[in-house]
Amino acid sequence: MVQSSTKSQSPPVETVSLDRLTDLQANVESVFQGKTRVVRYTLACLLAGGHVLLEDVPGVGKTTLALALARSMGLSFQRIQFTSDLLPSDIIGVSVYRPETGDFDFKPGPLFAGVILADEINRTTPRTQSALLEAMSEGKVSVDNVTHQLPDPFLVIATQNPLEHHGTYPLPESQLDRFLMRLSIGYPSRRIERQILLERRLAEPVHELEAALDVSEFRALQQKAARVRLDETLVDYLMEVVDKTRRDTRVRIGVSTRGALAMARVARAWALVQGRDFCIPDDLRELFVPCFAHRLALAGSAGDGDKDQAEMVMEELVSEVPTPT
Structure with a gap:
């Protein structure tokens, strides 16, 4: 037996401007300051359904x-x-x-x-x-x-x-x-941290934040992300990196098919966050480590405590694969 759920009707994909995505990012950054890349990563992950x-x-x-x-x-x-x-x-x-x-x-x-x-x-x-x-x-x-x-x-x-x-x-x-991704926020810069200390007293501004767009608009943006073009040469590039993770002697378990599919989805979403309807090689290079490193089980590792080592191995594997031009 399945309990159904109702969803609001999304507006046509063509009518939703990418400016709405920019508005969403700006709204989040108004209270989560100095971490633009982390915000963009998270938005791309959400657009990709991850x-x-x-x-x-x-x-x-x-x-x-x-x-x-x-x-x-x-x-x-x-x-x-x-x-x-x-x-x-x-x-x-x-x-x-x-x-x-x-x-x-x-x-x-x-x-x-x-x-x-x-x-x-x-x-x-x-x-x-x-x-x-x-x-x-x-x-x-x-x-x-x-x-x-x-x-x-x-x-x-x-x-x-x-x-x-x-x-x-x-x-x-x-x-x-x-x-889909493993991320680290890290400490804010001294300038941003000083600004936070001066501005915030009793109330947290995030509790006063208002919506920048509605759910139906975001679903339309998700559909727009799914339509972003990922050229076959980039798919081959992606598969070459995936294959590298499976053949390297330092890696006990490489990237799964689920991981490769997730990478393809988030690459399209990342391109949309950058304001494009097509992917470029730099999109994949940007995402290989946050999307793949946590999926590697290193030889001799007993758990998930080798984050830095896994990221280093992933960076080295990516550097060994020629980037499409």
Whole structure:
């Protein structure tokens, strides 16, 4: 049995200007300052229907980024703090028996929001981590043999602290492969940090942020991104890099077909964010590391703790493949 969901009608793709995407980016950056590239990466990921893994130290704006995206598109937002005692039903929801009717009513959990901040995802058990798999890949969850659709758009921004490993459960390759990108925000520049300190006192400006575009417009932009031209020479370039990851002796598990498909989608979305309706080689070179490095399982590695090493290997592999001209 499938529970259907209604979606608002998107305007024709041709009528939605790329200026609306620029408006969205500017709206997010009005409260998440000094990190233009991170904002563009995240927008491209959302346009491509993907999810983001933020691996960074606490306090650099991960929550602000997620909340700003949600408010800028008028989407619902939920922050889920992952802990060792969190159960799958705590995030998905449960069926409650009604004795007066003899029926079960589904009570949705916090996962039923447009933007989810899965905070410290590696602090929860593999059982709860795996509860996200169907949601992230299919946009739906199943409870008691009934399928419930999640909102559309649906974005998971998961975080983990790269420095704290006590009491954590490293994400398995199957979970990492569901994230389109792994990003790091990093500290702001001194100038931006000084500006933040001078401007922010009691209230956080992100809570006053208004929507820059509506959901139907964003869906139309997603359709426009899917129509961006990816030339066959670039597909061959992409496949050559993918093949390199599978044959290198330093890599135990290379990039999967799912990873290659994700790369093709986000390359189109990245080109749209740059204001183009076609991809160029630089689009792929820009995205290889954030899109592929976390999908590599290095030889001799026991978990996902070799972020810097994986990125270095990925950069070297890319440098060995001639760039199309």
